[in-house]
Amino acid sequence: MTSPTPLQAGATVADLGEFGLIAELVQRFEQGPAVYVGPGDDAAVLRAPKGHVVVSTDLLVENRHFRRDWATATDVGHRAAAQNISDVNAMGGRATALTVGLALPADLPAQWAVDLAEGIAAEAALVGASVIGGDITRGSEIVVAITVLGECEVAPVLRSGARAGDVLAIAGRQGWAAAGLAVLGRGFRSPRAVVVAHQRPEPPYDAGPAAAKAGATAMIDVSDGLVADLGHLAAGSGVAIDVRSDAFTLDDPLVAVGAALGVEPLQFVLGGGEDHPLVATFPAGTELPEPFRPIGSVTAGEGVTVDGEIYEGDPGWTHF
Amino acid sequence: MTSPTPLQAGATVADLGEFGLIAELVQRFEQGPAVYVGPGDDAAVLRAPKGHVVVSTDLLVENRHFRRDWATATDVGHRAAAQNISDVNAMGGRATALTVGLALPADLPAQWAVDLAEGIAAEAALVGASVIGGDITRGSEIVVAITVLGECEVAPVLRSGARAGDVLAIAGRQGWAAAGLAVLGRGFRSPRAVVVAHQRPEPPYDAGPAAAKAGATAMIDVSDGLVADLGHLAAGSGVAIDVRSDAFTLDDPLVAVGAALGVEPLQFVLGGGEDHPLVATFPAGTELPEPFRPIGSVTAGEGVTVDGEIYEGDPGWTHF
Numbered sequence: 261m262t263s264p265t266p267l268q269a270g271a272t273v274a275d276l277g278e279f280g281l282i283a284e285l286v287q288r289f290e291q292g293p294a295v296y297v298g299p300g301d302d303a304a305v306l307r308a309p310k311g312h313v314v315v316s317t318d319l320l321v322e323n324r325h326f327r328r329d330w331a332t333a334t335d336v337g338h339r340a341a342a343q344n345i346s347d348v349n350a351m352g353g354r355a356t357a358l359t360v361g362l363a364l365p366a367d368l369p370a371q372w373a374v375d376l377a378e379g380i381a382a383e384a385a386l387v388g389a390s391v392i393g394g395d396i397t398r399g400s401e402i403v404v405a406i407t408v409l410g411e412c413e414v415a416p417v418l419r420s421g422a423r424a425g426d427v428l429a430i431a432g433r434q435g436w437a438a439a440g441l442a443v444l445g446r447g448f449r450s451p452r453a454v455v456v457a458h459q460r461p462e463p464p465y466d467a468g469p470a471a472a473k474a475g476a477t478a479m480i481d482v483s484d485g486l487v488a489d490l491g492h493l494a495a496g497s498g499v500a501i502d503v504r505s506d507a508f509t510l511d512d513p514l515v516a517v518g519a520a521l522g523v524e525p526l527q528f529v530l531g532g533g534e535d536h537p538l539v540a541t542f543p544a545g546t547e548l549p550e551p552f553r554p555i556g557s558v559t560a561g562e563g564v565t566v567d568g569e570i571y572e573g574d575p576g577w578t579h580f
Numbered sequence: 581m582t583s584p585t586p587l588q589a590g591a592t593v594a595d596l597g598e599f600g601l602i603a604e605l606v607q608r609f610e611q612g613p614a615v616y617v618g619p620g621d622d623a624a625v626l627r628a629p630k631g632h633v634v635v636s637t638d639l640l641v642e643n644r645h646f647r648r649d650w651a652t653a654t655d656v657g658h659r660a661a662a663q664n665i666s667d668v669n670a671m672g673g674r675a676t677a678l679t680v681g682l683a684l685p686a687d688l689p690a691q692w693a694v695d696l697a698e699g700i701a702a703e704a705a706l707v708g709a710s711v712i713g714g715d716i717t718r719g720s721e722i723v724v725a726i727t728v729l730g731e732c733e734v735a736p737v738l739r740s741g742a743r744a745g746d747v748l749a750i751a752g753r754q755g756w757a758a759a760g761l762a763v764l765g766r767g768f769r770s771p772r773a774v775v776v777a778h779q780r781p782e783p784p785y786d787a788g789p790a791a792a793k794a795g796a797t798a799m800i801d802v803s804d805g806l807v808a809d810l811g812h813l814a815a816g817s818g819v820a821i822d823v824r825s826d827a828f829t830l831d832d833p834l835v836a837v838g839a840a841l842g843v844e845p846l847q848f849v850l851g852g853g854e855d856h857p858l859v860a861t862f863p864a865g866t867e868l869p870e871p872f873r874p875i876g877s878v879t880a881g882e883g884v885t886v887d888g889e890i891y892e893g894d895p896g897w898t899h900f
Binding site: 312 | 616617620621622623624625626627628629631632633634635636637638639640641644645666667668670671673677679680681682683712713714715717718719720721723725727728729730732736738739740799800801816
C-alpha cells in the first residue's frame with residue numbers, strides 16, 4: 261500500500277467529488293490475500309475456501325448511534341467496524357471482508373470521511389479483514405452502512421441451540437460502554453476508561469471461534485443490552501436463562517460512575533450494550549475456553565431472570 | 581412461506597417498533613436452498629459451493645435517488661435490488677443473496693417499508709436470490725443500503741481486460757430510464773413506457789454469465805451513463821473506445837420524449853444511466869451471445885469517442 265497523501269486543508273466532500281473521495285479512501289484500504297478483486301470494479305470478489313459465507317449488515321446514523329462531538333471520526337470507524345465484525349464473532353466465525361456504504365452531507369469535511377475510513381480499516385485489520393468495496397452518496401445526515409463477510413471453521417453457532425442444564429458464560433467486558441455513554445450524556449469526559457470503552461469497544465474477537473470449537477450450543481453478542489440480548493437467545497432456544505449478578509465484578513470505573521450519577525452500577529452491566537462481549541451456552545461440564553467465565557444457567561421455561569427474579573431495570577436499547 | 585398478515589391501517593414505523601417491523605418484513609423474504617441461516621440470528625450464513633464470492637453495495641437516498649411522489653415503494657424496492665444485482669451481473673456472476681439496511685423516519689407509514697421489502701424480494705426472486713438479513717434504524721431521511729452476494733461459474737469479468745481490436749457490444753435497453761427521468765422532472769407521467777423504465781429497470785440478468793462464458797474480455801453495467809461508464813472501462817483497460825451512434829435504434833418513446841422536451845434523443849442513449857444494460861468487449865470474431873449486439877470498437881489509445889469525435893453532451897450522473 262502506498263502512503264496516503266494528505267488532503268487539502270478544509271476540503272469538503274463536495275470539493276473532492278464522489279470519485280476523488282473514493283480514491284482517497286481506497287488507498288487507505290489494504291487488500292489481504294483473500295481478496296481476488298478489490299475496490300474499483302462493478303463488484304468485489306473474495307476467495308472463499310470454506311463452504312459457508314457468514315454475512316451481517318449494520319447501520320450507524322449520526323446523532324442516533326454517534327455524535328461528532330462525542331467521538332472522533334476514527335472512533336466512529338472503529339466502532340462501526342467492531343459492531344459488524346462482532347456479529348460474525350457471535351456465529352463462531354472470523355471476518356474476512358467488509359463493504360462500506362456512506363451517505364455524507366456535501367459540506368462534511370473530507371478529512372472526517374478519511375478518518376472514518378482509517379478507523380474502519382484499522383479495526384478490520386485486527387482480524388485480518390479487508391475493506392473490499394462500498395458506495396458513497398450524498399445524504400442530509402451521515403449514515404455508515406457496513407456489511408461484513410466471514411467464514412466458519414466449524415458449524416456456525418446459532419441463537420437457538422441452548423438446552424436446559426447448559427452453563428451460561430460471557431467473554432469480554434460488559435457495562436463499560438454504557439457507563440461511558442451515561443457520562444457523555446451528562447456532559448462529562450471522565451472516567452476516561454469508560455468514555456474510551458464507548459468510543460472504541462474491544463470485542464473479544466478470538467472468543468467466538470474458540471467457543472464454536474469448544475462446543476458452544478448457542479451464542480449472541482451483547483449489542484443492545486445483556487438482559488435484552490439474552491432474551492433473544494432464550495426465545496430462540498425455547499429456554500429460560502438465569503443470570504447470577506454476583507458473577508460480575510463491578511470494576512472501579514463502573515462504581516465511580518454509578519456513585520457520581522446516582523445509578524446502581526449493576527444496571528450498566530445488566531442493561532448496557534455496545535461493549536460487544538459474547539454470551540454463550542455450553543453443555544454442563546465443558547471446560548470453558550479462554551476468556552469465557554460462567555455467569556448463569558439455562559433451565560426449562562422461558563424468559564430471563566437475574567438471581568431468580570424478573571429484572572426490573574432497563575433491559576437495553578430499542579431503535580424506535 | 582406463510583401468507584403475510586396485513587398491517588394495521590395507518591400504522592407508522594414507530595408504531596410497529598424495530599422488532600415488529602423486522603417481523604413484518606422477514607415474513608416476506610422467502611429463503612432459498614442456498615440459505616443455511618436466514619434472518620434472525622447475529623449474522624446470516626450462505627452456502628457457497630464456488631470458490632469465489634462476488635460482493636457489491638449500493639445506497640439509495642430519498643430525494644436523491646428516488647422520490648416518493650415519482651415511484652411507489654414497491655418500485656423503489658425493485659430498483660434498489662436491480663441496481664445491486666446488476667453489479668454482480670456485470671462481473672459475469674449470478675446473485676444469490678441480499679442484505680438490506682434501512683434508515684427510516686419514525687413517522688414513515690409502515691406499509692411503505694413493507695411494500696419496499698416486497699419489491700426487493702420480488703426483484704431478487706427473478707434471479708433466485710434470497711434476502712437473508714439486514715438492519716433497521718431510525719433516520720431523518722430514507723436510506724436503502726443493499727449488499728448483494730453472488731457467485732461466478734467461470735472467472736469474473738473485470739473492467740480491465742479490454743484489448744485493441746476487441747468488439748464493443750451491449751445487452752439490454754439503453755436511454756429509456758433517462759427519458760423517463762426527464763419526463764418526470766418536467767412534471768409529466770407519459771410516455772408511460774419510459775416512466776416505468778425509470779421506476780423499474782429490467783437489467784438483462786442472463787447476459788452477464790453468458791458474456792463470461794463467451795469469453796468477454798471486459799464488462800461494466802451502465803448505471804451512471806453510457807459514455808461515463810465506458811470511460812471507466814477504457815481507463816481500467818488502458819484502451820480507447822469508439823461508439824457508433826448508428827448502432828442504436830432510437831425507439832419511438834425516446835423520439836417522442838426528445839421532440840416534446842426539445843432534446844436530441846441520442847442524448848438519452850449516450851448520457852443516460854439507470855437502465856443497467858451491460859456493455860462488454862469481446863475478441864474480434866467472437867460469436868456474440870444473445871442478446872448482445874455490436875455498438876463499437878476498441879483501439880489503442882485512451883478515452884471514449886462517439887463516431888470518432890469527443891462526445892460533448894452530458895456523459896452521465898455524478899454523486900456530488
